[in-house]
Amino acid sequence: MSEVAIDRIFPLPAEEGIGDARIAESYSAGAGSPWLRVNFVSSIDGAATRQGLSGGLSDDADHRVFDLLRRLCDVVLVGAGTVRAEGYGAMRVDQVSQRARREAGMTAHPVFAIVSASLDLDPASPIFRDAPERPIIVTTELSRHDTREALAEVADVVVCGEERVEPARLVAGLVERGLRRIHCEGGPHLFGDLIAAGVVDELCLTVSPTLEAGVASRISAGAAPILPIGMRLAHVLQADDTLLLRYVKRA
Known part of the structure; x- marks a missing residue:
């Protein structure tokens, strides 16, 4: 199957059929350090999911950019509800992205950071068992101590708030670990918290040409x-x- 063609129509002058390197350059332009990018897909009537999943709205072009955005980041940040609903596995990128990341002085794969107040996560999951980079779990003081200890065997467990995860502390904690290019893939409640805290630097939004209603x-x-x-x-x-x-x- 041939790769889906992606054109740049703004800013001008327009470019037709741009390659992965040019697309990555377009997403990198003007990005500071640290930088928190959020990526979502939506229908043209504002639906964030189809039958409960965002993946139903995605197409080949969205998949292509989705993969390229992971290539550019130090850490992929996701809420635990989205991890469960969307069926996330270990955080890995393809061989082309691994090579590009190494050439840029990065780890072959981004770190996976999961936000979970309840710590409803399985330490035996492939997310942890097959992880090429040790994952991070961000939680609160109210999370169960024994569960934290169990998960600490397979991930770095970081407390960033008493009753709720505090976005500013979350970002600061990742930056302290050298994870300055933060790429968030949702879900909506995590995105809402990041917006309310004023820590979002960028939104990448794929607009799927469908009317979903519901x-x-x-x-x-x-x-x-x-x-x-x-x-x-x-x-x-x-x-x-x-x-x-x-x-x-x-600015």
Whole structure:
């Protein structure tokens, strides 16, 4: 199967059929250090899922960019609910991405960081058993001590808050470990918390050309920030009727 064609239509001048290196360059432009990027897919009528899963909205173009964004980061950050619902396994990238990461002085695979207040995670899961890099679990003071000890056998367990995970502490903790390029893949409640804390630097949004209706959730949920956070459109990529948007926080 031939690789799906992706064109850049903004900023001008437009470019047709751009390759992976050019796409990665487009997503890297202007990114600071540290930097927290969030990636989601949504239908054109605002649904974040189809039959309860975001994967149902994704297409070949979204998969291609999804993989490239993992290539660019130090750590992939995901809420435990999304990990369970979407069936995550160990955090691995393909051989092409491994080579590109090594050439950039990075580890072959990004670190997997999972946010879980309840610690409803199985230490025997392939997420931990097959991990090429030791995962991180971010939790709260209220989580069970015995469960923390069990998970500490297979991951670094980090407490970042008393009753709730505090996003600013979460980000600071990852940066202290040298994980400065943070790539968040959801879910909506984690994204909402990150927005409310003002720590989101970038949103990458794939707009799937479908109308879903129903009761699907938005890409963010939970508490709102004191004031709306202004974002600037950095680029627009197009693959047939799918749009791949990149927004960065206004300075």
